[in-house]
Amino acid sequence: MIVLRRLPPTLTAEQFMETVSPLPEHDYFRFYKADNSLGQFAFSRAYINIPNRKDLLIFTEKFEGYVFIDGKGNEYYCSVEYAPSQRKPKTVKERKDPK
Amino acid sequence: PENREIEKKIRPPLHEYLRRILFRDLNKITIEKVLRQMRKFDWFEPTFREYAIKCLTAPYYVKYNSIHCLASILAGLAHFYDDIAIDVLDNVLDDIRSCLESNVPRYNQRRLCMVKYLGEMYNYRVVDSIIIFRTLYLLITFGVTLDNAIMSEVDPPDHLFRIRLVCTLLETCGQYFDRGTSKKKLDCFLLYFQRYFYFKKEHPQWNTNTYPFPIAVEHVFDETLITLRPKFILAGSYTKACEEVEAMEKEYVTILAQNEIKTPTTIDTKDNLPP
Numbered sequence: 001m002i003v004l005r006r007l008p009p010t011l012t013a014e015q016f017m018e019t020v021s022p023l024p025e026h027d028y029f030r031f032y033k034a035d036n037s038l039g040q041f042a043f044s045r046a047y048i049n050i051p052n053r054k055d056l057l058i059f060t061e062k063f064e065g066y067v068f069i070d071g072k073g074n075e076y077y078c079s080v081e082y083a084p085s086q087r088k089p090k091t092v093k094e095r096k097d098p099k
Numbered sequence: 100p101e102n103r104e105i106e107k108k109i110r111p112p113l114h115e116y117l118r119r120i121l122f123r124d125l126n127k128i129t130i131e132k133v134l135r136q137m138r139k140f141d142w143f144e145p146t147f148r149e150y151a152i153k154c155l156t157a158p159y160y161v162k163y164n165s166i167h168c169l170a171s172i173l174a175g176l177a178h179f180y181d182d183i184a185i186d187v188l189d190n191v192l193d194d195i196r197s198c199l200e201s202n203v204p205r206y207n208q209r210r211l212c213m214v215k216y217l218g219e220m221y222n223y224r225v226v227d228s229i230i231i232f233r234t235l236y237l238l239i240t241f242g243v244t245l246d247n248a249i250m251s252e253v254d255p256p257d258h259l260f261r262i263r264l265v266c267t268l269l270e271t272c273g274q275y276f277d278r279g280t281s282k283k284k285l286d287c288f289l290l291y292f293q294r295y296f297y298f299k300k301e302h303p304q305w306n307t308n309t310y311p312f313p314i315a316v317e318h319v320f321d322e323t324l325i326t327l328r329p330k331f332i333l334a335g336s337y338t339k340a341c342e343e344v345e346a347m348e349k350e351y352v353t354i355l356a357q358n359e360i361k362t363p364t365t366i367d368t369k370d371n372l373p374p
Binding site: 003005030032033035037038041043045047083084085087088089090 | 149153156157181182185186188189190192193194196197198200201203206226230233234237
């Protein structure tokens with residue numbers, strides 16, 4: 001699983017998808033909005049799991065250093081990394097909480 | 100000057116309630132009750148979920164000594180919604196990393212809380228030891244040069260905060276790395292950590308008379324090692340610490356080489372270092 005970091009803080013998941021499309025076949029995607037309490041160091045992130053190695057390499061190469069531009073014209077250099085935690089939610093239906 | 104009125108953030112009642120139970124009511128005695136309340140929320144409602152994840156990623160709003168309670172709540176929720184814990188963990192790990200990159204003193208308190216929270220997550224089995232070790236190594240390697248000629252921008256010579264971060268993480272969950280592979284992993288890490296510590300301590304900028312290496316940092320380091328490994332003998336100097344690391348690496352390379360003869364696989368000799 002990889003993570004794309006340093007994305008514009010105002011970016012939304014939809015805009016992100018538009019920019020990176022066509023996204024190769026993937027079984028996991030999660031987008032996190034920036035945590036604004038970090039001020040100027042707040043960035044959005046996206047986690048993607050691309051099982052096909054070849055697709056993964058092509059995708060990584062394409063987006064490492066890729067420049068995202070936010071609504072105000074600021075430039076953000078995206079970095080693609082191996083995600084520190086490789087866990088993703090189990091695909092089985094979530095346990096129902098009886099509450 | 101006129102009294103500036105501080106604008107109070109107006110939050111929806113549900114968010115206010117969530118903040119109240121997590122950041123004010125939560126303590127050792129109320130854990131059960133708070134968890135019951137937390138489970139009653141509608142976790143499939145996206146706006147609430149997003150806000151709750153944000154709150155669960157903010158251990159710095161909880162009293163420092165109650166951070167373990169927040170980890171306990173998270174573990175309780177993870178039992179029913181495992182994606183919550185995954186989200187929070189991703190956020191915490193990225194926060195630790197982002198703060199290493201920006202290295203702004205303003206966030207120091209927050210950073211301490213974050214690593215403590217991560218350690219408590221290990222104690223409550225929300226994360227496994229791999230993540231803990233990966234974070235430990237990240238803390239002593241990210242942007243570190245181990246060369247006085249090349250100054251590290253994100254870890255300048257007078258920046259000793261990472262020693263505190265490592266010690267806090269080890270203080271929180273290090274005592275459980277006392278058997279099996281995690282014990283060995285910790286033994287290896289401590290040698291690298293020791294090398295990092297002496298590298299920092301022996302930087303030429305320190306001067307015993309005019310600008311000594313802070314004794315408090317030395318104490319934190321000593322205490323952490325004594326608590327975890329009472330028999331650990333400190334190297335005493337950077338050169339010696341480097342020798343110890345080299346000897347250990349050599350030993351592992353030999354073991355790996357032997358294993359390779361027995362079962363030919365493509366093991367990278369650097370595999371004893373977590374990525």
